[in-house]
Amino acid sequence: MLTDEFGREVSGIRISLTDRCNFDCVYCHNEGLGDTRGPMAPQDEEMSADDVVRILEVVAEFGVDSVKFTGGEPMLREDLEEIIARTPDTMEVSLTTNGTFLPDRAEGLVEAGLERVNVSQDALDPSAFAEVTKSGAYDRVIEGVEAALEAGLDPVKLNMVVFEHTAGYVPEMVDHVADNDGLQLQLIEYMPELTGHPEWNIDIQRVHDWLAEQATAIEHREMHDRKRYWIGGGPSDDSSGMVEIVDPVENPTFCANCHRVRVTHEGYLKGCLNRNDDLRSMGEMTKAEIREAYREVVANRVPYYGEYLVQGENGEWEFNETYLEV
Ligand SMILES: Nc1nc2c(ncn2[C@@H]2O[C@H](COP(=O)(O)OP(=O)(O)OP(=O)(O)O)[C@@H](O)[C@H]2O)c(=O)[nH]1
Ligand code: SF4
Ligand code: SF4
Numbered sequence: 001m002l003t004d005e006f007g008r009e010v011s012g013i014r015i016s017l018t019d020r021c022n023f024d025c026v027y028c029h030n031e032g033l034g035d036t037r038g039p040m041a042p043q044d045e046e047m048s049a050d051d052v053v054r055i056l057e058v059v060a061e062f063g064v065d066s067v068k069f070t071g072g073e074p075m076l077r078e079d080l081e082e083i084i085a086r087t088p089d090t091m092e093v094s095l096t097t098n099g100t101f102l103p104d105r106a107e108g109l110v111e112a113g114l115e116r117v118n119v120s121q122d123a124l125d126p127s128a129f130a131e132v133t134k135s136g137a138y139d140r141v142i143e144g145v146e147a148a149l150e151a152g153l154d155p156v157k158l159n160m161v162v163f164e165h166t167a168g169y170v171p172e173m174v175d176h177v178a179d180n181d182g183l184q185l186q187l188i189e190y191m192p193e194l195t196g197h198p199e200w201n202i203d204i205q206r207v208h209d210w211l212a213e214q215a216t217a218i219e220h221r222e223m224h225d226r227k228r229y230w231i232g233g234g235p236s237d238d239s240s241g242m243v244e245i246v247d248p249v250e251n252p253t254f255c256a257n258c259h260r261v262r263v264t265h266e267g268y269l270k271g272c273l274n275r276n277d278d279l280r281s282m283g284e285m286t287k288a289e290i291r292e293a294y295r296e297v298v299a300n301r302v303p304y305y306g307e308y309l310v311q312g313e314n315g316e317w318e319f320n321e322t323y324l325e326v
Contacts, residue, residue, distance in 0.1 A: 001062060002062050005301070005302075006256070006302070010062070010301075011066065012064060012065075012067070012223075013261055013262070014070055014261075015067060015069055015262075016030075016031045016070050016072065016074075016262070016263065016264050017071060017072070017074040017077045017080065017083070018043070018073065018074060020040075020071070020072045021037075021039065022039045022137075023120075023135045024036070024134035025122075025133050026131075026134070026195075027132070027191075029194035030071075031070055031273065037072075045265065045266045046077075046265050047263075049082050049086065051284075052083050052263075053086045053087070054285075055290060057088055058291055059294060066092040066094070067087060068094045069083070069096070070096045071096075071265075073098055073100075073101075074095060075097050075100075076101075080109070081112040084109060092115055094116045094117065095109070095116075095117045096120075097117060097118070097144075099119035099120065099140070099144030102117070102119070102147045102148050103140065103146075106147040106151035106153065109151070110152055116153055117148050117153045117157070119148065119156060120133075120158075120160075121160060122161060123166055123173070124169065126138040128165065128169060129141075132161075145158070149183070155184045158173065160173055162188065162202060163190035164200040164202060165200065167202050167207075174211070174214065174231060177231075180241075181238065184242045185241070186243075186246055187204075187245050187246065189245070189247040194274070204247045211245070212229065214231055215230055216230055216231065216233055217230040217233070218230070223257060223258075223259060224255075225254055229245075248304075251305050252305055261294075261297060261301070266281070267281055267282045268280065269293055271298065271300060271301035272301065272302065272304050273304075275302070275304065280294075280296060281293075
């Protein structure tokens, strides 16, 4: 496995397969690249299945052992099943989706090799859902979650972005996952710097505090140092609910435990969600060129949040060694 200058091994890759989406969520940041285009927008910028598989085969050589397919909405790609089936066997495969196409395709995805799924679901209330996603697909998403559970995807995580429009629905969503085996909840901090509307932000610490009061057990996940709250049980009890908080904003311990690189739908490799100044185009590259580009991007990875860097007298940025002790 390659390790960056900050001691962070790269064990995962997130690949956006398209920037198209059939939703128009008010908070969408499209993997750090801005708004998504509509589902019928032209597709000529997207990597082919061959391009994606070539990248996966190379990073697998470096010990990368998990891949997350994202979008836009990755299920708008009709070759998603093919891509998953061609993913190297050494990699755990997961998918982040808005869920609308799961009712028809969950089973086929599992047959292709999908192991787990994250489905965006910002509220159990259809009108709040419609207001946030600008879509009337609430029932489809509920069906999609059921189809994912029935197909054996484990876990099925519900992704809820917590901001002004949704914060009031958190307790109901927590009860929902606690009452339904196989479901977990990811509460995602709103990222105003990527999405605009700073006035919609809420203090995520309030959510942590509230969950700490409800929790029967709390643990830290290694990735991103994310906190997990267990409701009505604990990690070894399958029937308890798990709520994880994804809170990257201004969070140095999140970045200190960031072990993944990203690929945009056009085939640009980048070391961080929030940076676009280190892009390497990999779509048309040979495997040897991809290896080289991958080494370079990993070598240039820099944690985004936190005072990791101190500026020396010559103006160059240097790593503040004391920081990784957190
Ligand atoms: N800043 C930052 N945000 C991230 C990162 N990974 C995920 N997120 C945020 O978390 C949200 C949920 O991401 P998902 O793809 O559903 O889940 P995940 O974070 O990969 O989590 P797992 O499926 O549990 O591995 C994304 O929309 C991002 O806003 C990251 O590396 N950096
Ligand atoms: S479902 Fe995801 S990709 Fe689509 S608009 Fe919403 S946040 Fe963006
Ligand atoms: S360095 Fe920080 S902001 Fe960048 S991808 Fe990793 S966790 Fe996200």
